[in-house]
Amino acid sequence: MSPGEILTVVLTVLFGATLQGSVGFGMGLIASPILILIDPRFVPGPILLSTTVLTVLLVYRERTAIDFHGIQWAMVGRLVGTVLASAILLVVSADQLVLLIGVFILSAVGMSLSGFRFDPIRPVLVVAGMLSGLLGTIASVGGPPMALVYQHAAGARIRSTMSGFFLLGTILSLGALWYVGRFGAYEIQLTLVMLPSVLTGFVLSKWTAVYVDRGYVRPAVLSVAAGAGLLVIIRQFV
Template identity: 40%
Template sequence: MRVTVVVLVAGCVVLVGALVQGSVGFGMNLIAAPLLALIEPAFVPVPLIIVASGHALLAIARERHDTDWRGVGWIMLGRVPGTMLGILAVATLAQRPFAAVVGASVLICVLLSVTSWRPVPAAGPLVVAGVASGTFGTAASIGGPPLALLYQHSAGPRIRATMAACFVLGSAVSLAGLGLAGQIHPLQLTLAAWLLPFLVAGFLLSGPARGLLDGGRTRGAVLLVAAGSAAALVVRSAIG
């Protein structure tokens, strides 16, 4: 009975995260990772990475014609050194202060976005966003906002499909590394399989939600999710 309850609760968390990410383009890991770790630590990181990869593949299939593949290439060029910087930050810096700085940086970018800053997804900014995404994602589990903020003035399908492509490639690298390190086990694959129906349900529910946001509300949703995730990171850092 306990296993059934745990799976149902974890599944509901994944469903909500999939709904948010399917609507906005990011946010599932920001919602699901801390809650799943509390419910059952075995759900992170491998099962959640697998589930997130499945969501990203569904998103690409649904809006594949809107993916900015050129932008994805520049982002991944920056993500590789960014990931190494994130690993270095984990190894050398105090995590709570660093996470607070990351959260504050994202909040500042959100504030600038609603005042005077109008980012453009050109080659240089894309590489910088890739570095930031790799660093922040590796060290503080908040890799989506740097990319979303850069694309905030793009159409909703472009934001969602492009970020999904980045997530697929990033997740593949993460899973390959974990596999080589012997960190992927049959139990984790079983847990991921239990969560997949909830993922699909949340993704399907995001279909109607996309229509609401794409009527001129996508940018506001991007800024709201980015600010919320950054604020949550700052609070978690403050209370330990």
């Protein structure tokens, strides 16, 4: 990578990690469509591994507000979604994957803007977990389905529960990627490029999280994600 590309990675991951540390999700939404333009192999493995590091830190910081019951049922769906995603990765080409990521991101934004209220009951959690497993394993953007379920909860509840879910889910997804040959030494090298920004974003989110309930961060996340998703799709046709 050139110095300019490395700088882009550093700043993009820093922004994404700060957002995820503030609202419970966002790193995959922000980083995937930009990093994939620099090196397609950033997605999904390196983003998932760096997100795992971030979620470990967030789970510890917000551990008193976790909804363990919700995580339990969402993980049932996550397992199903991860298996389906692994099968997809065996037959989808790199170019098709890029296009799918753009579509998935726009779909995720649409879900977040839909306005429907889905309470965190057992069937809803299982379905949200399955969708998160699909999106997370294929495109590193597994946050929106679970965020939609918990969007009416308190900020600490959202951050802690989604972080706990992501921690278990990303480990599962990374195992699936390794099994199908989509995660190895090169992906670990790319992850190391991202980690300083992940750690810095976590530190910054301690202060930005204070403003989450005032509604300032979520509109910015959705706007940037939609623009990035469109950029990925347009790039495939020009």
